Amino acid sequence: MYIPTIIVAVIACKLKLYLPVSFRKKWIATGALWMFLSCLLLFTSNNNNTGRFTLHEDVYPVNVVYNCGFAINKWRHSQQYPVLSKNFTFKAHKDVRSSKREIYVLVIGEASRAENWSLYGYPRETNPLLAQTSGLVVYKDAITQSNTTHKSVPLILSAASAEDYSVVYTHKSILTAFKEAGFTTIFLSNQTPNRSFTDFYFQEADHHQNIRCSPDGGMTTVNNFDEAMLPLLQHYVDSISGNLFVVLYTYGSHFNYKERYPEIFSLYEPDNVANVKVENKVQLINAYDNSIRYTDNFLYTLIGMLRKQEVISALFYTPDHGEDMLDDRRKRFLHSSPNPTFYQLYIPMFIWFSENYQRDFPEKVGYAVQNKPKPVATNAVFHMMLDVAFIQTPYLQPGLSLVSSDFQTRQRMYLNDHDKPIFFYNAGLKKADKQMIDKRKLSH
Ligand SMILES: [Zn+2]
Known part of the structure; x- marks a missing residue:
């Protein structure tokens, strides 16, 4: 939901399009309220799939960064397999x-x-x-x-x-x-x-x-x-x-x-x-x-x-x-x-x-x-x-x-x-x- 908003905001900044102060104040207050409610929900509920909750696995976009790092790490390890397993017996x-x-x-x-x-x-x-x-x-x-x-x-x-x-x-x-x-x-x-x-x-x-x-x-x-x-x-x-x-x-x-x-x-x-x-x-x-x-x-x-x-x-x-x-x-x-x-x-x-x-x-x-x-x-x-x-x-x-x-x-x-x-x-x-x-x- 917020990616398009961020894109629109960046474009508006670039074009120096400013919204009226009253409008911005109203939306800052609304945004803060949503964030507060989201945090409440976040910390009062478990991940209903696995029964546990972690920031890096369950919160977007933190999990995107984590997953990218995880995938790169796995790929790197797999590439090294012929060397790492060479002397294994x-x-x-x-x-x-x-x-x-x-x-x-x-x-x-x-x-x-x-x-x-x-x-x-x-x-x-x-x-x-x-x-x-x-x-x-x-x-x-x-x-x-x-x-x-x-x-x-x-x-x-x-x-x-x-x-x-x-x-x-x-x-x-x-x-x-x-x-x-x-x-x-x-x-x-x-x-x-x-x-x-x-x-x-x-x-x-x-x-x-x-x-x-x-x-x-x-x-x-x-x-x-x-x-x-x-x-x-x-x-x-x-x-x-x-x-x-x-x-x-x-x-x-x-x-x-x-x-x-x-x-x-x-x-x-x-x-x-x-x-x-x-x-x-x-x-x-x-x-x-x-x-x-x-x-x-x-x-x-x-x-x-x-x-x-x-x-x-x-x-x-x-x-x-x-x-x-x-x-x-x-x-x-x-x-x-x-x-x-x-x-x-x-x-x-x-x-x-x-x-x-x-x-x-x-x-x-x-x-x-x-x-x-x-x-x-x-x-x-x-x-x-x-x-x-x-x-x-x-x-x-x-x-x-x-x-x-x-x-x-x-x-x-x-x-x-x-x-x-x-x-x-x-x-x-x-x-x-x-x-x-x-x-x-x-x-x-
Ligand atoms: Zn299969």
């Missing part, structure tokens, strides 16, 4: 060696929300194949630590967490930990590089390939379905001997949903919609559900590939965050909003163990099952994957590993816009979100 080693080959796969989904997975109670059968897959342990009370891709994926791939985010600036990723323990690492991506730490981690892998980037190295992207990564993976599995650690970074259910699956997966129709409008909600949900069903098929096929190898194997799946789908009166859509919603936070998460793994390491599988009802967040992934593969490093926290008897139930934190941890329940969730949290019996 996990001091990782494998303490249990198996007679068979081992292949561990981490699949990162995109914008996949638990609400639309039939494994999580959704009435439409969106997971018909995973539902009949043996060796699956599904975590029903799982949430993400961030509703933005560029922060959530590095949180999944590194020892960083909402509570300790700053380690992303100096630590390497899980790929390096596996490498140090003697694994050959592979990173296949179907996502456009986004200049986040994910890009640095991608480069850490022994073999990395991005199928979304134009083959000529140009700026255009190629819309491949996630399944296009599978023949590449098969090639690496066949051509490299020894133990493998694989990250598959899928495009999952990213908008525009209709473009995420081949025509044959248009099971729920009509699904041909490009515009986000409340009138198109039915089509949007149909297309979204088709994309989840396609993910179900993708994961099932991948598990089938691993089964065929007859190796010791495990696969962990988690998306980076969920998605809003015009769910309630707020009519919110997509993700990455300043304050998350229940639908953006609540995600599907599971681990699959091959028969060989189950036979050789029943103890780990037993703990995975034992920890099934416990509340979990994406901060468990790094620790769990290393623990599944019997990799030891001082950075592994057994309290965060779902395959450990030491796994601890803890307050789950959300990484806010200012990279600070905040109890997810207080991260700006509204009444409608809290009702859903209670309905789905999520721990808080």
Whole structure:
């Protein structure tokens, strides 16, 4: 409101246009009164989103200056990452060696929300194949630590967490930990590089390939379905001997949903919609559900590939965050909003163990099952994957590993816009979100 006023005032000063003294006096008094009332309101009310109030985060234009400084600082730190992380080592080693080959796969989904997975109670059968897959342990009370891709994926791939985010600036990723323990690492991506730490981690892998980037190295992207990564993976599995650690970074259910699956997966129709409008909600949900069903098929096929190898194997799946789908009166859509919603936070998460793994390491599988009802967040992934593969490093926290008897139930934190941890329940969730949290019996 006051920016146009300031501009008009500056112009008036320049042009030497003076208002009458009586007029100015009247408006000084009115302005002072408004300022007094504003200050009263400011200091008598809390920020109703987070329950706390700070001058630098909540008062305009102080927050603009602060946010600019914050962003520049982050950018500078990110630029220094190659230097700051250069000598970092996990001091990782494998303490249990198996007679068979081992292949561990981490699949990162995109914008996949638990609400639309039939494994999580959704009435439409969106997971018909995973539902009949043996060796699956599904975590029903799982949430993400961030509703933005560029922060959530590095949180999944590194020892960083909402509570300790700053380690992303100096630590390497899980790929390096596996490498140090003697694994050959592979990173296949179907996502456009986004200049986040994910890009640095991608480069850490022994073999990395991005199928979304134009083959000529140009700026255009190629819309491949996630399944296009599978023949590449098969090639690496066949051509490299020894133990493998694989990250598959899928495009999952990213908008525009209709473009995420081949025509044959248009099971729920009509699904041909490009515009986000409340009138198109039915089509949007149909297309979204088709994309989840396609993910179900993708994961099932991948598990089938691993089964065929007859190796010791495990696969962990988690998306980076969920998605809003015009769910309630707020009519919110997509993700990455300043304050998350229940639908953006609540995600599907599971681990699959091959028969060989189950036979050789029943103890780990037993703990995975034992920890099934416990509340979990994406901060468990790094620790769990290393623990599944019997990799030891001082950075592994057994309290965060779902395959450990030491796994601890803890307050789950959300990484806010200012990279600070905040109890997810207080991260700006509204009444409608809290009702859903209670309905789905999520721990808080
Ligand atoms: Zn995302």
